[in-house]
Amino acid sequence: MSSEQKFGAGIWHFATYVDRYATDGYGAPRTVVDAIELAGQVPDLSVVDLNYPFFGGDFTREDIKAALDAQGLEVIGITPEIYTRVFAKGSFTNPDPGVRELAHELITEAADVVRYFGADYVKLWPGQDGWDYPFQVDHGALWKNSIDGVGRLAAENPDLKFVIEYKPREPRVHMSYSSVARTLLGIEKIGLPNVGILLDFGHALFGGESPADSAQLAIDHGRLFGMDVNDNLRGWDDDMVAGTVHPIELFEFFYTLEKNNWKGVWQLDQFPFREDSVAAATSAIDFLKAVQRALAKLDFAAVQEAQDNHDAITALRLAQQALFTSY
Template structure:
């Protein structure tokens, strides 16, 4: 299993960023093709998630395919940008039916790109769906739009997988899909086999969840279709380099995946505003490889026994021994 593990990253990892203070950005803009070429420089990185539509409309699918091939990269998912200014009041939950149709049409196009690149899924991050103030929305109507909008698309494109990446807040103060439990409720209501969760480790932390528990819940319902990792200080979605703040919880997260025989790409969702993106990706992947080595040496039976007794000290001693001795082994 370890030898076959694939590592991926959202292509935005290699972009340059702005915030509300450095409105001139933290570096010169990069094109999608330049970002793909940078991703190709990261050893062991073989998979990328790509936003759609492309920021530069002059870039063709053929050009993207050529860039992927020359860098030895595959596409795991296409992320339609249903969170931009046009969708400020929501994509699925927008009060304007025309805007909701526009979101659906963009996702239809993204589905075609998934097929073109042989990707695994359409990734939905409905960041603008939800509300900000008390009394702002009819909660029943907003939830109905959230569930029915995705279900209609998933049923239409039944040959593809759709993953929902939940997040507590930002940009909306309350996002419709804000937790693993609420997202699972929506998916179960849809009742379709091709809709699942993409579990962002940092979003689970930020939402006050234990990421390993979130993963187990999604697995128990057969809905963990993808995952990505990063880190934060739990008060915001900082998208820091994976393993730099919560290494033990990250190890527990991957322990849970291994225990359940969950196989898939270990993907980065990091935003290195001030760091070199190639170095940041390399650092994260090196730590993920440390976790792999630690999982190979961890005594799963002994861990299960400690957990059966709720023996935190013994369990953590085993976890730390495995993880810290595997570092740079």
């Protein structure tokens, strides 16, 4: 954490969205290039995660690079879209081996895009991998496919990092990579150094985790390769603006990263369905900058001493004093 801290966002933050009700979308469609232009309007934003294929048009890598350069944006990761129609019943765990192969091919292409942009990782978000109903799947076989699919990619691309973004559910009723511990268990089974976790603050909250604990666990396993933040009401992945519901737990999350000397981009994964996306990102980053100031002010030794006694009242008072005077 320092003045040169980088801030980033998933490029979908600047797209428009559909859901099962507003099938005509919460706004006119935007191309990835439109989204990049909006991202460029957010002060302090310098890094993006890109969906692949590039949405909204027939763009080459070079087109995208030009658009990014025009906004002074770099690429941190590529997110292959392994959750669209063809993958509705799963990517790594699809019952059809042909579709599993399609997923492998798409991710392999995305790996090349990572190389092209000099990005940090391929981000795997296997949201369609899981189940909906009791009795629907053979749980042992499903989990084996989840692991084997990622393991094969990591083995074939030893020069690249793969990060898994877990989530309890949505769009499946149960997602296969559902929690920090489940994902680490899978990663340990894969046993390769280039597979890690992209920890989404809101997914941890949604899963009943304490995000600071999730971060510590992933760090202690040497697997915290990336992270992003947002907020929600703990019952769903609302992807709301960071800091609007759980500012203290967000502060604890960054405190944990800082204490472990974890370096990396502070990313946003927000879905501003009905909000101006530039304002939503700017507002979140303004809060994150308050968090930075609060971290600079926080007495880490005093917090540690309170924690050694499990003294919540003292620890929280220190945290509140730092955070609630730093906006």
